Amino acid sequence: xxxxxxxxxxxxxxxGESASISxxxxxxxxxxxxxxxxxxxxxxxxxxPQLLIYLGSNRASGVxxxxxxxxxxxxxxxxxxxxxxVESEDVGVYYCxxxxxxxxxxxxxxxxxxx
Amino acid sequence: xxxxxxxxxxxxxxxxxxxxxxxxxxxxxxxxxxxxxWIRQAPEKGLEWIGYLYYTGSTNYNPSLNSRVTMSLDxxxxxxxxxxxSVTTADTAVYFCARGYCTTSSCQxxxxxxxxxxxxxxxSS
Numbered sequence: 001x002x003x004x005x006x007x008x009x010x011x012x013x014x015x016g017e018s019a020s021i022s023x024x025x026x027x028x029x030x031x032x033x034x035x036x037x038x039x040x041x042x043x044x045x046x047x048x049p050q051l052l053i054y055l056g057s058n059r060a061s062g063v064x065x066x067x068x069x070x071x072x073x074x075x076x077x078x079x080x081x082x083x084x085x086v087e088s089e090d091v092g093v094y095y096c097x098x099x100x101x102x103x104x105x106x107x108x109x110x111x112x113x114x115x
Numbered sequence: 116x117x118x119x120x121x122x123x124x125x126x127x128x129x130x131x132x133x134x135x136x137x138x139x140x141x142x143x144x145x146x147x148x149x150x151x152x153w154i155r156q157a158p159e160k161g162l163e164w165i166g167y168l169y170y171t172g173s174t175n176y177n178p179s180l181n182s183r184v185t186m187s188l189d190x191x192x193x194x195x196x197x198x199x200x201s202v203t204t205a206d207t208a209v210y211f212c213a214r215g216y217c218t219t220s221s222c223q224x225x226x227x228x229x230x231x232x233x234x235x236x237x238x239s240s
Contacts, residue, residue, distance in 0.1 A: 048230040099224045103177040104164040
């Protein structure tokens with residue numbers, strides 16, 4: 001199984017500041033089609049997860065451009081979700097997920113809270 | 116707008132079978148572009164993929180649950196279902212159904228774009 005490791009697990013942020021979450025996979029998520037099969041989801045309190053970013057860097061429909069995803073160095077194993085100008089509505093648990101192969105696996109989650 | 120809604124008993128006794136149904140509205144499950152998936156979340160825990168099925172009826176299960184899981188779909192009612200047998204307290208969780216988007220050529224999963232609100236299932240005697 002591909003193991004997904006997120007850091008930090010807890011992220012207190014002052015409104016208006018930016019925040020970054022790291023996700024590392026135990027195997028490359030880069031497929032032969034050139035895509036990294038890495039998604040980011042946000043689970044707001046009491047809700048189901050919602051898609052933020054797919055294929056590493058593509059914002060899902062309706063997601064504010066404050067959210068951006070990237071991969072580093074072309075390794076296909078290191079990814080970052082950046083949230084610019086954090087707002088109170090961004091509170092919740094952020095998960096990365098690999099969609100490259102089954103079993104589909106998720107990171108442990110990063111809880112973002114407002115200071 | 117696509118919507119998914121889970122339904123089923125909220126309480127199951129140990130060793131019995133957990134059965135859930137997901138009703139899809141606003142779109143057909145008889146489509147080559149989607150996987151229909153079950154994902155669960157134990158109390159205060161992260162997300163665990165249980166498995167998914169395709170409109171052809173083919174399935175793919177998490178090996179950690181493989182021997183206990185059965186999924187099926189009913190295109191006439193636009194529903195798909197999950198059965199998990201021989202449950203224990205470790206199966207207590209919120210169960211989500213979700214739609215996975217895939218490319219039509221090889222149906223490589225891209226992401227889960229629509230999720231149900233989840234249904235809480237407790238395993239207890």
